[in-house]
Amino acid sequence: MKQPISAQSLFAELRSSDQPLGLATIYRALESLKREGLVQSRSTPQGEALYSYVEHHQHFLTCLRCGTSTPLETCPFRELEKQWQQAKTFQLYYHTLELFGLCWQCQDSPNEN
Numbered sequence: 001m002k003q004p005i006s007a008q009s010l011f012a013e014l015r016s017s018d019q020p021l022g023l024a025t026i027y028r029a030l031e032s033l034k035r036e037g038l039v040q041s042r043s044t045p046q047g048e049a050l051y052s053y054v055e056h057h058q059h060f061l062t063c064l065r066c067g068t069s070t071p072l073e074t075c076p077f078r079e080l081e082k083q084w085q086q087a088k089t090f091q092l093y094y095h096t097l098e099l100f101g102l103c104w105q106c107q108d109s110p111n112e113n
């Protein structure tokens with residue numbers, strides 16, 4: 001689960017394995033992992049939740065026109081998180097940050113698509 005994955009695709013993957021799980025079971029498992037702070041979810045513009053491990057968390061620049069998601073190389077919150085941890089202000093399990101706009105390709109072709 002290095003790449004963010006939806007419960008649906010996890011379900012499809014497990015269906016062909018030795019231990020198929022129901023979709024509801026998968027949702028419950030993902031949600032409880034999320035409450036424990038091990039997994040985080042983000043929503044696509046289509047409203048689908050994508051789950052990923054917190055340690056692999058990544059932020060994306062999502063183009064509203066073509067739907068391309070470009071990962072950010074760094075986390076803008078890393079320093080703030082460290083400060084909070086040191087000051088015991090807040091124990092942050094995970095955070096989400098979604099950035100929406102137009103990718104460079106779509107900026108170049110304003111009337112297409």
Ligand SMILES: [Zn+2]
Nearest residue numbers: 063066103106
């Ligand atoms: Zn685009």
Ligand SMILES: [Zn+2]
Nearest residue numbers: 057075076077
């Ligand atoms: Zn981050």
